[in-house]
Amino acid sequence: MELIAKATALVGGTIAFVRRMNSPQQQAFGTAPEIPEARKQGIMTLKMPAAEGWKDGHLPTCAPGLKVNAFASGLDHPRWIKVLPNGDVLVAESKEQAGPPKTLMDHAAQATMRRVKAIGKSANRVTLWRDTDGDGTAEIREVFVENQNQPFGMELVGNRFYLGNTDGIRVFDFTVGDTALQGSGEKLVDFKPHGHWTRSLLASPDGSKIYAGVGSLSNIGDQGMEVEEGRATIWELDVASSDARIFASGLRNAVGMAWEPVTGKLWTVVNERDGLGDETPPDYLTSVVDGGFYGWPYCYWGQTVDDRVPQDAELVAKAIQPDYALGGHTASLGLCWMPEGTLPGFGDGMVIGQHGSWNRSKLSGYKLIFVPFKDGKPSGPSRDILSGFLSEDEKLAYGRPVGVVIGPDGKSLLMADDVGDIIWRVTGA
Template sequence: MDLMAKAVELVGGVMVRRRRAETPDQQAVGQTPSIPAARAQGIMTLKMPTARGWAPGHLPKAAPGLRVNAFASGLDHPRWIEVLPNGDVLVAESKEEPPPPRGLLARATHATMRRAKAIGTSANRVSLWRDADGDGVAEIHETFLQGQRQPIGMALVGDTFYLGNTDGVMAFPYRDGKAVGEGQRLTRFGTGGHWTRSLLASPDGTRLYVGVGSLSNIGDHGMEAEKDRATIWEIDLTTGESRVFASGLRNAVGMAWQPDTGALWTVVNERDGLGDETPPDYLTSVQDGGFYGWPYCYWGQTVDDRVPQDAELVARAITPDYALGGHTASLGLCWMPEGTLPGFPDGMVIGQHGSWNRAVLSGYRLIFVPFRDGQPSGLPRDILTGFLSEDEKLAYGRPVGVTIGPDRKSLLMADDVGDIIWRVSAA
C-alpha cells in the first residue's frame, strides 16, 4: 500500500476512535429492533482485524452442551458447504478478486481487506471431503470441480449438479458421485460488487433460487448499473426460464426453507455509511414479487436521503421479519430441526462473517434464532464464538456457510480465515 493510501487508513483510524462513543450499547436485534437515527458518515468507518488463523490446540468456543472439532482443514478460503445424499461434503473454495482500486479510499480499503484475507487470488474450485469411518473428521479429500469463477452456491437435483459462479449458474451432469464435463450455462450475471451467488433448490426440485447482490452500496453508479441485481432469482429447471423472484434485497446470501410454512427465508446484508447499528442486517421470509427497500429505504419505509427517491417503491417496501444487528455480515443460513443439537429447538442457524465498517466490531460468531409457529421467537443464542481477539485486532476465523452434517446430528461451518470446516455436535 502506498503512503497516500496509508494516510487514508490512518484517517479512518481516527474516525473509528471518534465514533466508538456513538456506538449504541444494545444491538438492533429481533422482531421490533430499536434502530438509531441515521448519521451520514462522510468518511466511512474502516476497521477490520488482521487475519491470524488458529494456533494448534486453539478452537472456537462452543456453547454449553456442545463440542467443536475440525472436520476438514488446509483449505483455501472455504466459503460454502453442500452435503450430498451419499454423505460426501462439498466445499466451495473462492475469494473476491476485485479490479484495481481507484482513488485513495479504495486503495486503503483494498489494503485492509487483503490484510484480513477477504480479497486476493481465488482457488476457484469445489473440493470433496469424506468421513468414511464416521468419527467426525474427513480423511478422504479430492477435487470435485476446478477452473470455475468464484464459485459459491451448490445444489444437486436428481442427476444434475448446479453451481453458482459469480458470472452465472452452471449445470453439470452428475454421475457416480462426480460432476462431469464442462457444464452448461443457465444464466449470466454481472460481476463485481457483491460477488457471491448462493443457490437453493425448491423442495420438489423443479426450481432453483439464486441470490444476486448489488453492485454498489446504494446505487452509486446509477440504477441502470444495478439492473437485475439486489435480487433473488428463480430458475424453472424444466423450461430453463428465469425471472426476478424478489427485489430490493441489497445482498441476499444464505437461503433456507422453513418446512412448516414452506416459506423461503434469507439473510441480507444492509447498506453502509449510516452508523454502527443503522440499518441492521436481517433475516426475513421472502414473498414472490416482494420489494424490500434497497436502495431507497430500509426496515420498511425509513428513507435513505442519500438516494434519489422512488415514492411508489418506498410505499410498498416490506419490513423484514427479524433484525440481526448492524453490519454483522450475516452470510450462512440453514434450518436446524429440534433434536439436531441438544437443548436447541427448531430454528435458523446463521454464520455471521463479521463487520469491517463499525467502530465496535460485530458478528464473528455462529448464532441460532429460535422459531415458533413458522416465525422467529426470542433473541439469538450463540453456538460458536471466540473468532475475534478481545482487543478486536486479530481474527482467528470468520464464519461463513453452514449446513446440517451428514449424520443429521451435527452442524458444519466454513471458516474462511482459519481455512477450516468446523463440526459442532453434542459434547
C-alpha cells in the same frame, strides 16, 4: 499496497475510536429492534482485524453442551458447503477478485479487506471431502471441479449438479458417489459479476425451481441504477425449461437461503447498506414472497427513507419490513434450518453464520448464532452456538464464519471459516 494498508489502519482506527464514543450500546436485534437515527459518516468507518488463524490448539468457543472439531483443514478461503446424499461434503473455495481501484476510498477499502484475506487470488474450485470411517473428520480430499469463476452456491437436483459462479449458473451431469464433475457443463443463466459477487443457490423442496441470490454492485446505487439491473435480487430458475426471472428485489445482498418447514416459506439473510452508523440499518433475516420488494436502495426496515438516494415514492410505499434484525453490519451470510434434536438444548430454528463487520467502530458479528422459531416465525432472542472468532482487543480475527449446513449424520453442523481455512464440525459434547 502495504503502505496504504498501514495508513488506512491508522486513519481508520482514529475515526473508529472517535465514533465508538458515540456508538449505540445495544445492538439492533430481534423482531422490534431499536434502530438509531441515521448519521451520515462522510468518510466511512474502516476497521478490520488482521487475519491470525487458529494456532496451538486454539478452538472456537462452544455453547454449553456442545463441542467443536475440525472436519477439514488446509483449505483456501472456504466459503460455502453442500452435503450430498451419500455424505460427501463439497466446499466452494473462492474469494473476491478486486478490480482496479477508482478512488482513494477504493484503495483504502481494498487494503482493509486484504488484512483479513477477504480479497486476492481466488482458488476458483470446489473440493470434495469424505469421512470414510465416520469419526467426524474427513480423510479423503478430491478436486470436484476447478477453473471456475468465483464459485459459491451448489445444488443437486436428480442427476444434475448446479453451480453458482459469479457470472451465472452452470449445470453438470453428475452421479452421486463420483468424486469429480466431468466436462465444462452448460451455462443456464448469466449474472453480472463484481460488487457483491456471491451467488448462493437453493432448490425448492420439489426440485422444480432453483433460487439464486445476486447482490448489488454498489452500496446505494452509487453508479446509477442502470448497472444494478438484475441485481439486489433473488432469481428463480425453472429447472424444466431453464427460464429465469426475478423472484424478489430490493435485497441489497441476499446470501444464505433456507426453507422454513411449517409454512413452506423461503427465508434469507441480507447484508444492508453502509455509511449511516454502527447500527443503522441492521442486517436482517426475513421471509421472502414472490414479487416482494424490500427497500434497497431507497429505504430500509420498511419505509425509512435513505435521503442519500434519489427517491422512488411508489417503491418506498410497497417496501416490505424484514422479519428479524441481526445487528448492524454483522455480515450475516450463512443460513440453514436446524430442526429440533440436531444439537442438544436447541429447538427448531435458523442457524446463521455472521462473517463479521469491517465498517463500524465496535466490531460486530464473528459468531455462529441460532434464532429460535415457533409456528413458522422467529420466537425469541438469538443464542450463540460458536463464538471466540475475534480477539478481545478486536485487532485479530482467528476466523470468520460463512456457510453453514446440517452435517451428514443429522446430529451436527458444519461451518466454513474462511480465515481459519477450516470446516468446523459442531456436535453435542
